[in-house]
Amino acid sequence: MILGFDPASPAGDTTVARIGNRVTLYRGDAYAIRPTLGWFDADVMDPPYEFRAEGGGHYRKARGGMDQIIDEQLHKGFDHAIINPLLCGAVVVFCHNDQLAKLLPYLDGNFERFALCMWRxxxxxxxxxxxYRPDSEFYAHCWSKGYHPQGDLADKARTVDAYSVRGKAKFGHATVKPDAVMDKIIRNVAGESICDPFMGTGSTGVAAVKAGKTFVGIEQNPTHFETACRRIAAAMEGTAQ
Ligand SMILES: C[S@@+](CC[C@H](N)C(=O)[O-])C[C@H]1O[C@@H](n2cnc3c(N)ncnc32)[C@H](O)[C@@H]1O
Known part of the structure; x- marks a missing residue:
């Protein structure tokens, strides 16, 4: 892995890691960096959700992951403008139940079609x-002409069942997405190049390199950035963690 500073970075202090010739990872601010990266076949992102993180009654005390979500401000939402149909053929975006009403009209206005899919x-x-029980998470897959969903009939299911990664214990992050979910999503997106501007611990990148795609990820948190570098390098060597 080659690690260095990006002199052309709009954010100034961006660190860049290159892993092989198909993966580039930026440690820095997605809102500054993503617009400078140009076109990708798909942006696949799991941005900060917008929801009420307090509550949970007695059980709340046992939910350490929720404290981390609050500490890292992963409950405050994101700027929808980072989803730009002029810079990608399709987007997959995870979201919380509470932000669907605001996010879906934005997506509908910017892409030809979209499907609301679900990780159960x-x-x-x-x-x-x-x-209701927190037993499902939504993601929207939106596409412009020519970038419609890929895969066989089984892959084109709108739902995917998988165990939740107890990410805080495994990768030190509260919202790690399971391999089975990300592998399915990567099978569904058209094209070869994928960008994840909120890559966290690199779950999208792991799935992308396993599928032989090129991947660019952005993460602002130095600890999660290092985890993503390690996970994606291991996936490239065929020793995914
Ligand atoms: C929901 S998490 C993504 C988790 C990821 N899907 C995984 O499996 O590890 C969102 C990530 O976006 C990062 N983030 C939030 N705002 C950001 C920004 N402006 N630029 C870059 N990263 C950002 C957070 O640090 C967090 O790790």
Whole structure:
């Protein structure tokens, strides 16, 4: 892995890691860096969700992951403008139930079509209180002409069942997406080049390199950036963690 500073970085202090000739990872601000990177066949992103992170009653005390989400401000949402149909043929974007009403009209206006898909958790948190159980997470797959969903009939299911990664324990991150979910998404997106501007610990990148795609990721948190470098390098060597 070659690590260096990017002299052309709009953010000034951006670190760049190159892994082989198909992966480039930036440690820095996605809003400054993504517009400078140009066209990708697909942007696949899991941005900060927007939801009420407090609550949970007695069970809340046992949910250390939620404290980390609050500490890292992963419950404050994101600027939709980072999804730019002039810079990608398709986008896959994860979102919380509470932000669907704002996000979907933005997507519908910017792409030819979209599908609302769902990761169904096999091991949801055992809590409901005055709401539904947190047993599913949504993602929208939106595409412009020529970038429609790929795969055989089984791959084109709108739902994917997988166990939730207890990410805090495994990768030190509260919202790691499971390999099975990311592998399916990567099979569904058209084209060869993928960008994840909110890459966290690199789950999109791991799936992308396993599928032989080129990948560019951006992450602002130095610890998560290092984890992503390590995971993606291991995936390239065929020793995915
Ligand atoms: C929901 S997490 C992504 C987790 C990832 N899917 C995984 O499996 O590890 C969102 C990530 O976006 C990062 N982030 C938030 N704002 C950012 C920004 N402006 N630029 C770059 N990264 C950002 C956070 O540090 C966090 O790691």
């Amino acid at each position: 958790k096999k091991n949801p948190q055992p809590v409901a209180n005055k709401h």
